[in-house]
Amino acid sequence: MTSRVLVSIRVPAAAMTAFTVFTQEIGLWWRPNALFQFTPRDPGVLSFDGGEGGRFIETLPNGKVFEIGRVRAWEPGRRLVFGWRQATFAPGQDTEVEVVFEALGPAETRVTVEHRGWDSVPAEHVARHHFPDGVFLRRHGDWWQALMDAYRGRLA
């Protein structure tokens, strides 16, 4: 096992349509889930507020807005990256979702979701120990992989 989640599906639409519906109609197709509430309150409606640099938000029934994450990449028809933070996460703890739209035909697209960063390092720790970001995060990822491998036998 790894410390990321990778899920893929084929959908009956062109890549650009799939991207547009994924982002503009997420409030319609997303199914609220008791296990994965972003906040402890009743679930609200998800939406993307703006393109790159914009926000992925949940608007709660009481009108309050919870920012799940920033939009880090917005490439219509191809790729979307956004932050994912639940209210229960520890300070500085963050995860990231990348959605890739790959055209398989004029009206068929493979949509792949990679949810990573369960092994992420809170930014203040990186700063405190003066590790260059990339190196530290990669080593941290390797470390997690090794730890998970070491535990595999015990988790079975």
Added chain:
Amino acid sequence: MTPAAVLDAAFDAARLDDTLAALADPHRRRVVDLLSERPRRSGDLARQIGLAPPAMSRHLKTLRDCGLVEERHDGPDARVRIYSLRPEPMAYLKQWLDQMEALWSDQLTAFRDHLAARAP
């Protein structure tokens, strides 16, 4: 889902957050590395990592609090404590990732159904 199952899941999520936060520190990861080889005394850990005993005590307390390590007394001297790893927190992480995979699988299925329903 029963209310009890929801409570369990919330409990697991809180535990997972503690685990991730505890392991965000390089010194504590080094402790886990050393303990994955074999149980050790806190004094040995402090020497190996190059930390003063009080600093090591604080790190070990954090690791104990989130259940990653456990301590036991060894021999007649109650001050000597042996630390070892516990697998449960990592089991939480595995369970969480499995549930997250199930969530995305459900959501992508819902997305596909939504697309299929709106197609001409």
